[in-house]
Amino acid sequence: MNSKYRLGIDAGGTFTDFVLAERAGGSRLYKALSTPSDPTLAIRNGLGLIAEDLGVDLEEIIPNCDLCINGTTVGLNALIQHKGARTGLICTAGHEDSIEIRNGHKEDGYRYDAEYPPAVMLVPRNLRKGVRERVLSNGTIRTPINEEDVRAACRAFIEEGIESVAISFVWSVLQPEHERRAAEIVREMMPDVPLTLGSDLYPQVREYTRTSTAITNAYLAPILKRYVTAVDAYFRSLGATSPVRYFQSNGGLAIGQLMADRSVYAINSGPASAPKAGLHVCAPFEDQNVITVDMGGTSFDITLTHEGVTNLNKNIDFLRYRIGVPMIQVETLGAGGGSIGWIDDMGLLQMGPQSAGSDPGPACYGRGGTEPTTTDVNLVLGYLCPGGLVGGRLPLDRAKAEEAIRSRIAEPLNISLEKAAYGMFTIVNANMVNGIRRVSIERGYDPRDFVLVCAGGATGAHISAIAREMGISRIIVPKLASGLCAFGQIISDVKYNHMATCPVRLDNDEAYARVNGLFRQLEEDGTRQLRQDGFTDENIRITRSLEMRYLGQVHECTVEVDSFDITAETVERLKDAFHRRHEQLYTYAEPASTVEVVNIESTLYGVVGKPDDAVLSKGGDSDGALKGTRMAIFSSSGEFTRTPVYDGTRLGAGDHITGPAIIEETTTTIVVEPGWAAELHESGSYVLQRQHQG
Incomplete structure (x- = not known):
């Protein structure tokens, strides 16, 4: 630095x-x-x-x-609000409807739901223009491109006021010349319109994924x-x-x-930095199994890192649109500080996913909001400082919070204000716990083997309750929790993914040479890009992965490998890595079966220097940071408990606090439930430990 x-x-x-x-x-x-x-x-x-x-x-x-x-x-x-650019698609004639056919089924979880509505198409049917051309699966050209079809599409796009264009032809990953010629024509006729080529953006096998990814990119390009x-x-x-x-x-x-x-x-750039930040704050404690949870005003984001590695998703449905490029695996749900409490048609209390956002915001913000939200609940339960958030710069109105909860929840359910508030608190916590289970238990991980890292300004009020429900015994809450994703950004490296399709069986020298040649080409291109960005070879790091499968399988799995030349002598290392990964994912392997490669990918990093970490000075007596007490609720009985409130800015390394307690930092509030204890570490993080079962 x-x-x-x-x-x-x-x-x-x-x-x-x-x-x-x-x-x-x-x-x-x-x-x-x-x-x-x-x-x-x-x-x-x-x-x-x-x-x-x-x-x-x-x-x-x-x-x-x-x-x-x-x-x-x-x-x-x-993408959420469908407010992207007016986009046109140029595709192979006869494939105009592939984005609606969607591989013949609905998204996972709704496959057999006859009433589940179709996704909104980012490119309407009349703006998908077919071009007569055809490349075969071996890369040879069967039908040359009909350039007049491309020009006709451009004329129609100009008339329709198209702002962005995507081009995606069948088997363009093996023979991209048709896409490139079509792009030349589009640039000639529509020089100011952003253009996305599927074979450049996602040069891997799977036509539907490539086309959907290209369309999504084109839809967002003018806005970005x-x-x-x-x-x-x-x-x-x-x-x-x-x-x-x-x-x-x-x-x-x-x-x-x-x-x-x-x-x-x-698309998902904000929460993608959370795993990097989570590992960083856990480094002093040598934790490599980390679940990072980030509760902001609108959403609750969850990422899981196992043995120091965070999963990347590829070829997934995100907001109902198939995206092929790598994305940090983030589970997102509508459970934030602005999540609205409401009663459904069956008379059951629900929380979210609707959010009051920042405008008008929760009722207690006094900006015109009248719906009861999670923030209103935390104020009524006594967790938040009545003087306001962000060091008092955002005043809170407890009377408005009470009125919203009383009129919309407590009176309709015929229960007390306090029980209504704690019920809302419990339900929003249950929603978050279910999200954590989806990224842990449902994927074969026991959450009790992980440390829970608190991120986001609203999470601290819920973190010990969430950990209690999950059976997690240790929590890390950085002083920078409410800005942990921003912190994760400043300790991250430049990163580019370079991909290619490479359908070969790993059983001959020609196949090995092809894989090696493609890897070298990808890495030369990526290295040149990073050099132009100011990086030297000493600061460039490269990792490799391959999508592989047994001959005859429909789907492949991703295998991470070291960088080495693939030859008849070394290919067994590659196959062994695939067999192990296949067994890990599906509980079996077939070492005697033929293995084939489908796609390859090189990830190139431009490593940047990291800021130095500060070391907190040693504390003394935590009682010196005691601000006073506040009445707070910690059970469904709705009974208040007189609770010590500490000024986090006056605590030092080694200071120890036993729950129940509330620690107020400038931009977050940490609720230490009964049965938990917190200690401030010199690295600037609170370590919360569960003291007993309760």
Whole structure:
């Protein structure tokens, strides 16, 4: 880290978080309300808070940052709300409906639900234009491309006001010349329109996945381009000396131009940095099995890391659209601080997924919200400081919170206000626990073997209750919890995935040479890209993976391997790795069966220097941080307990607190339930340990 600072920005649905790391060690956390109508406004507001806190002009901060990193929900929000660009598709004639056929079935979980509605098509039927051309599965051209069909499609797109175009032909991964010629024609006739080629974006076998990924990318490209253009220009105006980096769904950084061209990598960029941050805060305790949970204002995100490795998803349905490119595996559900409580048609209490967001926000914000939310519940239960959040900059109105819960929940259910509030608290916790079970128990992991890491501003009030329900005995709560994803960004590396299709049987020298040649080509291209980005060979790291299967199987599994030449002498190492992975996933292997490769991938990292960690000074007596007491509820009885409240900013390393207790940090509140104890570690994290069963 050659400059004085490094800045990470994570734009969430309710708050935008800012973490400013100092070269000498230590980080500062700031929060500003998100501005969905103009995301750059939230960045301006947050940078204003930094300048005010440091007592300097922004022009003195930004030029002294070696990296400014932005994680954005712009693409995600556009996809959720179906507010992307007006997009046209050029495809092989006869394949215009492949994105609706969807491999012949609905998404997992709804396959046999006759009433489940079809997904909204990002490209309507009249904007999917077929082109007469055909490449066979061996890569030979059967029917040359009909260029007039492409020109006719462009004329129709111009008339329809198309803003972005996707091109995806059958078997273009083996012979991309037709797609490239079609692209030349589109650029000639529509020079200002963003263009996505399926064979460039996702050059791997599976036509439906490739076409869907290309369409999604094209749908988001103009929005991401406008966003990164505005953000880049703003930072340049402040004197930025290096380009802004943007966080990708694959867990790495990229420059703005690449994010605009490959906008599909920005879909889930915010929570994708959580595993990196979770491993970092657990490093002093040598924990490699980590479940990181992030409860913000709108959603609850869960990631799982086993033995230091976080799963990547490929070829999955995300928000009902098939995405082929790698994405950090994140389980997301509508359980945030703004999640609204309501009573369903059967008279049962529910929480979310609807959210009050930041506008109007929870009732207690006093911004016009009238629905009872999780934040209102935490205020009524006594967990949150009545004086307000974010160090008092966001005042809270307890009377409005009580009125919302009483009128919408307690009176209709004929129960007390306190029992209604604790019931809402219990249900939102149950929703989060079910999400954790999906990423752990349902995938063969025992959550009791993991440490639970708390991220997000709202999580601290729920974390010990969640751990209790899951049987987890240890929790790590960083002081930077409410901005942990922004912190994860500043300790992450640049990362690019380079893919190719390579359908060969691993049984001859020609096959080995083909796999080797493709890997070398991918890695030469990726290394050249990173060198242009300012990295030297000493700072470039490469990993490899292959999608493999037994001959005759329909689906393949991903196998991570070291970098080595594949020859008749070394191929058994590759096959053994596949057999082990297959047995791990499906409980059996077939060592005597022929193995074939389908796709290959090289992941290239540009390794960046990391900010130094601060070390907290040793504490003394935790009673010195005692602010007073507050009445709080910890059981379904609705009875209040007088609870000590501590000022987290006055605690030092080694200070120990026994529950029940409440620890107030500037941007988060930690509820230590009865039966738990917390101790502040010198690394800046609270370690919560379960003391007994209760």
